[in-house]
Amino acid sequence: MLRNYLKMALKVLNRRRFYTFISMFGITITLAILLIVSAFWNHLVGQHEPEVNLDRSLVVFRMKLQGKDGWTSTSANSDYFLEKYVRKLQTPEMMTFYSLPSTVNTFVDGQKVNLDRKYTDATFWQVMQHTFIEGRPYTDDEVQQRHPVVVISRASKEELFGMGSALGQEIKIDEDRYKVVGVIDDTPITRLHSYGNLFIPITLNKGYGKDKEYMGEFVATLVASSREAIGDMEKEYEAMARQIENPDPANVEKVLSSADSYVGAFSRMFLGGDGDSGVQKLYAILMALAFLFMLLPTVNLMNINISRIMERASEIGVRRAFGASTWALLFQFIIENLVLTLLCGLLAVLVAWGGLQLINTSGLVQFMELKLNFHVLGAGLLFTLVFGLISGVYPAWRMSRLQAAEALKAK
Numbered sequence: 001m002l003r004n005y006l007k008m009a010l011k012v013l014n015r016r017r018f019y020t021f022i023s024m025f026g027i028t029i030t031l032a033i034l035l036i037v038s039a040f041w042n043h044l045v046g047q048h049e050p051e052v053n054l055d056r057s058l059v060v061f062r063m064k065l066q067g068k069d070g071w072t073s074t075s076a077n078s079d080y081f082l083e084k085y086v087r088k089l090q091t092p093e094m095m096t097f098y099s100l101p102s103t104v105n106t107f108v109d110g111q112k113v114n115l116d117r118k119y120t121d122a123t124f125w126q127v128m129q130h131t132f133i134e135g136r137p138y139t140d141d142e143v144q145q146r147h148p149v150v151v152i153s154r155a156s157k158e159e160l161f162g163m164g165s166a167l168g169q170e171i172k173i174d175e176d177r178y179k180v181v182g183v184i185d186d187t188p189i190t191r192l193h194s195y196g197n198l199f200i201p202i203t204l205n206k207g208y209g210k211d212k213e214y215m216g217e218f219v220a221t222l223v224a225s226s227r228e229a230i231g232d233m234e235k236e237y238e239a240m241a242r243q244i245e246n247p248d249p250a251n252v253e254k255v256l257s258s259a260d261s262y263v264g265a266f267s268r269m270f271l272g273g274d275g276d277s278g279v280q281k282l283y284a285i286l287m288a289l290a291f292l293f294m295l296l297p298t299v300n301l302m303n304i305n306i307s308r309i310m311e312r313a314s315e316i317g318v319r320r321a322f323g324a325s326t327w328a329l330l331f332q333f334i335i336e337n338l339v340l341t342l343l344c345g346l347l348a349v350l351v352a353w354g355g356l357q358l359i360n361t362s363g364l365v366q367f368m369e370l371k372l373n374f375h376v377l378g379a380g381l382l383f384t385l386v387f388g389l390i391s392g393v394y395p396a397w398r399m400s401r402l403q404a405a406e407a408l409k410a411k
Contacts, residue, residue, distance in 0.1 A: 024344050026297040031348035031383055034290060036355050038379040039370040041286075043190060045263045046375060050130040050187060050194045053094075053223045056230055057127075058237070058259040059193070060086055060220040062268060065247075066254040076100055077257075078216030079208050085240055085257075091233040092222040096123040099205065099217045101189070101196050104173050108160055115156055116189070117173070118196035119205045119218075127221055128194045135167045135182035143201040150178035151199040155367075157183045171198070188368040193221060193262075214247055214255065222259060234259060294387055301337075301391040337392025338385070345384035349377070 047054035063081065065073045077086075082097050089095070098120040106113050125137035134157075138149045150171055157166040157180075166180045178200060187195045202208060207216070224233045237259040244255045256274050260267075264277030271278045349372065356370045 023301050023340060024347070026300060027341055027344035027387065028347045028351060030294055030297045031345055031380060031387065032351035032355060034293065034383050035348055035352035035372065035376060035380045036359070036370070037290075038376045039352070039356055039372060042373065042375050043188075043368065043370050045266055046373075048191070050128045050184075051191060051262075052129050053127055053221075054262055056224045056227050057262070058222045058224075058230065058233060059262060059265040060222065060237075060257065060259050061265040062258070063215050064254075064256040064274065065214070065252050066256065067251055068253045069251075073215065075215040075217075077218050077220065078211070078213050079202070079205070079218050080212050081214045081216070081257075082218055082220050085244060086220050086222075086237075089222065089233070089236055089240065091224065091229065091236045093225040093229075094123055094127055094223040095220060096127045097121050097202060097218055097220050098124050098193075099202070100192070100219060102217070104198070106160070106171055106173055113159055115197040116195070117198040117200060119200050119202040119208075121202050124199075127223055130184040130187070130194065133183050133185055134165060135180070137182055138201055143203055146201065146203045148176065148178045148204065149181045149201065151182040151184060152180055153184055153186050153197045155186050156197040173198070176204075186367040188365055190365055190368055193219065212247075214244075290383065291386075294383070294390075298387060298391045301387075334389070334392045338388040341384050341388030341391070345380060348384075349380065352380075 051057075060077060060082070063075055063077045067073075076099075079097065086095065086097075099118055101116040101118050103114055104117045106115060122138060122140035122143045130137075133154060135151075137151060138147070142149055152160070152166065152171070160166070160171065161169055166183050169180045171178050171180065178198075184199075189195050202218075222233060222237070224230045241257045244257060246252055246255060258264075258268070258277065260277045261279070263282070264279050267278045267282040271282060353372055356372065360369050
């Protein structure tokens, strides 16, 4: 029976080729755009090198102080806060403290070169696992002893030292000089936690260990021993957060800190929230936006489906006369519409792949590489099925309700 429905669906699509073309064009472009957006979202928050431990990691990204007069202050964390509280956690298998990227300048042949500097500890290289094309990461001993060493990105190495080896070369930032001990492959700026051009030991930060403020420029990534252990790590952090001392009882009412998944940190950064990170709310907003984007082509396809089905009133009447049930007719028309949208989905994959190649080669975001992986294709299949069902159920239900005499009369 299903095979017959599929054959009939293909014949129906071939019957009015202009309508079919209009339908397929609109659906294909819509789905292709959604696939491209899904690929970008997956690039932002999905697990990709060098952030290979994403599925068992939590990020301590935000420190928030609420004042007694109603004011709030939000920033990254200070090294003092991370060392005093986060360092004492027992459940993480690894933890790394590092700064957010900040722009610094150096000079090559009298020309100013802008570079993004990140301060990190030695564990950073175990958590992020960048690919070293030259040399090595700096060690914990070098960090503790404040050795003036630096790891640089491939692009920075080529800009500063050309195509030769950079190992042992010096980089001058302000009045400080650093010796290059390693060169890593480039990371796009969209991977905020692993991105940087210059990586310098955290102890060389001029403000490191000098104040007892809670707010600063540092972030922590906590890595559990397994995915199953993330829950224990979250609970321990929540318990620790309730014990944070108030740094200014006269003016500060609450000190809020949380350890979130990468998506949770992203959600909290844009949606706020002091309790739950708002991941479900974020995904609800994204799905609502996707639905609204699909709404116009869905309505157009729905209207085309109604006019296409009206032309088949006599067929419906004959099938009704021979005892076809409402559910049988409903199933048939939905299958026909799903065949159309699935064909468009396949075309959309090809269009999206071509679009992603153009984006990747355009240099829109340097070193960014968007891919159609299984997560993105799964999202595309979901969009396709939702598109097919929404645009097909109402026309199919409407025509399946026709009685035999009414359908034959419509002919």
